[in-house]
Amino acid sequence: MKATVYYAPGDVRVENVPDPTIQQPTDAIVRITHACVCGSDLWFYRGEEEWQPGWRTGHEWMGIVEEVGSDVRTLKKGDRVLAPFAFSDGSCEFCHKGIQTSCVHGGFWEGSTNDGGQAQAIRSPLADGTLVVIPKAVENDDDLLTAILPLTDVMSTGHHAAISAGVRTGSTVAVIGDGAVGLCGVLAAKRLGAERIIILGRHESRLEIARRVGATDVVSSRGEEAIAAVQEMTQGGAESVLECVGSESAMATAIGIARPGGAIGYVGVPHGSGHSFNLGRLFMNNITLRGGAAPARTYIPELLTDTVAGKLDASAVLDLTVDLDSVPRGYAAMDSREAIKVMVRP
Structure with a gap:
């Protein structure tokens, strides 16, 4: 064969x-x-x-x-x-x-x-x-x-991110990544009843699909600029964040845009030379980090x-x-x- x-x-x-x-x-x-x-x-x-x-x-x-x-x-x-x-x-x-x-x-x-x-x-x-x-x-x-x-x-993985991040009816969700998992994360958040779904990505054709399947807002900047944009548009961060990339920078963004008392569902396969993240912000703001292989x-x-x-x-x-x-x-x-x-x- x-x-x-x-x-x-x-x-x-x-x-x-x-x-x-x-x-x-x-x-x-x-x-x-x-x-x-x-x-x-x-x-x-x-x-x-x-x-x-x-x-x-x-x-x-x-x-x-x-x-x-x-x-x-x-x-x-x-x-x-x-x-x-x-x-x-x-x-x-x-x-x-x-x-x-x-x-x-x-x-x-x-x-x-x-x-x-x-x-x-x-x-x-x-x-x-x-x-x-x-x-x-x-x-x-x-x-x-x-x-x-x-x-x-990818659809099961996007769902795992949404479940891990505690997406619920009426919640505000941010999805990091406009690849297949991120787009499925948008679908999963909508299926679970999220009222507002913000996708962070940079590819217009993919962002158009995200809008079509449930995204209500788009942030196309990266790094600190993206964090500031989400913080401003949500007045303090998203209750549920879906990290669907797996890079150190994506995790930094996820932590930066999570609302105090909120949760991050991380499903992006880790890659790169090493990973570190802002444990202090997680600790001081009671932000839950949950996820892994779906x-x-x-x-x-x-x-x-x-x-x-x-x-x-x-x-x-x-x-x-x-x-x-x-x-x-x-x-x-x-x-x-x-x-x-x-x-x-x-």
């Missing part, structure tokens, strides 16, 4: 690799129908993470079950499924607490030891605890499947229900579609900001 393989910064290739096979009785083999290139994939693509030649790529995918192991009980051949960006057994202490990204037997797609989703097929470990079946009533609705795809990561497996069922019902649609973040052979072009388009998020249709 074909799969995308990392070789060096700026160099990902689509190659023939061995077909996946059942290795454990809890495995499933899934033929991939939809996948994505993620903003976090750009960190190894740009050489900002330690990756080795030969590692598989892609952690956002959906597909059709082709084969299941002897211990799989909730899935069968022919089921259309979506996968959170981390696999989990569904039975350990942390899975029961709803933080499957900390599963003691789980892990993450792509990298040194696991298959990647930017491929024709994939072996899914711990299939019962990981994969979510898509209702048969919508399994052939291409537009709806496109709307479901972001639940594998437990997408916990959130997918409710978000899937709303998506199928037409109440939630994150498909606007998918602004470029490529076939599997063109995945390298998809990486380049996202790296140069010609695309927000690339959908792959093997």
Whole structure:
């Protein structure tokens, strides 16, 4: 089969690799129908993470079950499924607490030891605890499947930011970042009833999407200028801040615009040479800092229900579609900001 393989910064290739096979009785083999290139994939693509030649790529995918192991009980051949960006057994202490990204037997797609989703097929470990079946009533609705795809990561991650930041009906929310996660954060805040949603970003085409999906205000400045702007327009800061970038400067902005007694939900994957932040402002103003890797497996069922019902649609973040052979072009388009998020249709 074909799969995308990392070789060096700026160099990902689509190659023939061995077909996946059942290795454990809890495995499933899934033929991939939809996948994505993620903003976090750009960190190894740009050489900002330690990756080795030969590692598989892609952690956002959906597909059709082709084969299941002897211990799989909730899935069968022919089921259309979506996968959170981390696999989990569904039975350990942390899975029961709803933080499957900390599963003691789980892990993450792509990298040194696991298959990647930017491929024709994939072996899914711990299939019962990981994969979510898509209702048969919508399994052939291409537009709806496109709307479901972001639940594998970015929509669940934006929702995690909103939940972590305590977004509630009538609240004022600030979203840092106009990438796919930030735009999904706007959607999540609106879904949870926020009255005012301020997005901080610099790319007009993305900010226009943000306005379309729920942003009420835009701040296009950065650093201290952005902090001053939000502080002035909110008369003291936002009650809930969604940090959707992962850089030190983004966290500094988040802390600077949070209202005393408010909360920051941080979901941007940390990157860069190091991180420090203003602990003193958090302390003196009783600002809560909460977040991390989104437990997408916990959130997918409710978000899937709303998506199928037409109440939630994150498909606007998918602004470029490529076939599997063109995945390298998809990486380049996202790296140069010609695309927000690339959908792959093997």
